[in-house]
Amino acid sequence: xxxxxxxxxxxxxxxxxxxxxxxxxxxxxLIKLTLDLEGGFDVVAEAEDGVEAVQMVENHRPDVILxxxxxxxMDGFEAIPVIKExxxxxxxxxxxxxxxxxxxxxxxxxxxxxxxxxxxxxDLLVASVRALLQG
Numbered sequence: 001x002x003x004x005x006x007x008x009x010x011x012x013x014x015x016x017x018x019x020x021x022x023x024x025x026x027x028x029x030l031i032k033l034t035l036d037l038e039g040g041f042d043v044v045a046e047a048e049d050g051v052e053a054v055q056m057v058e059n060h061r062p063d064v065i066l067x068x069x070x071x072x073x074m075d076g077f078e079a080i081p082v083i084k085e086x087x088x089x090x091x092x093x094x095x096x097x098x099x100x101x102x103x104x105x106x107x108x109x110x111x112x113x114x115x116x117x118x119x120x121x122x123d124l125l126v127a128s129v130r131a132l133l134q135g
Contacts, residue, residue, distance in 0.1 A: 015042040016133060019060060021053035021079075022068040022095075027118070031066060034122040041129075050074025057087050064129055067112070069096040069103060080110045091132040095120070 018041055020028045028046050035041035044060045047053035051073045057065055065083065069076035080092055094107040097118040104115040116128050 015040055016064065016129065017042050017044045017060065017062040018129070019043070019045045019047065019053065019056045019062045019065040021047040021050070021056070021065060021071065021076075023048050023071045024068075027068075031125070034125060035129075038122075038126045048072075050076060050079040053079050054082050054086065057083050057090055061087060062090055063133060064091045064093055066093050066095055066129070068118075069094060069107065077106065077110055080107070080112055084111045093128060093132055095125075 018035060020031050020043055022028050022031075025048070028048075032043045032046075035043060044062055045056035047056045049072045053065065053067060053071070054074070067076045067079060067083075071079075074082075076094060076096070080094075083090060083092060091113045092111065093114045093116065094103075094112040095116045095118050096103050096107070107115050114128055114132050116125055120128075
């Protein structure tokens, strides 16, 4: 059986492009700072609700979207299949402060590529993003 391997083509600067979607600006800023300090990432857009998240993914075609589940207008569960349909190359890493055990399963079943709980150590967040793009 042949295994399909996704090759990530970084932006012109060789960075992994990211959209950060969370309804709390402080969390978006913390994630941007974490990725900036790590290096190798370019946060190309932010979104504060699910509708805007879908629009930003369509507009920027990022390698990864970091997607909160609990957002106004369209929650992460509703946004996942729309993003998968419109931009199948974009990997979806869900992060949530909701009950991890049930949310992880539901997010992955809905089509997310990965899950990390909010408050995750910054090294684990970065490793999770990179792991999505490895295979």
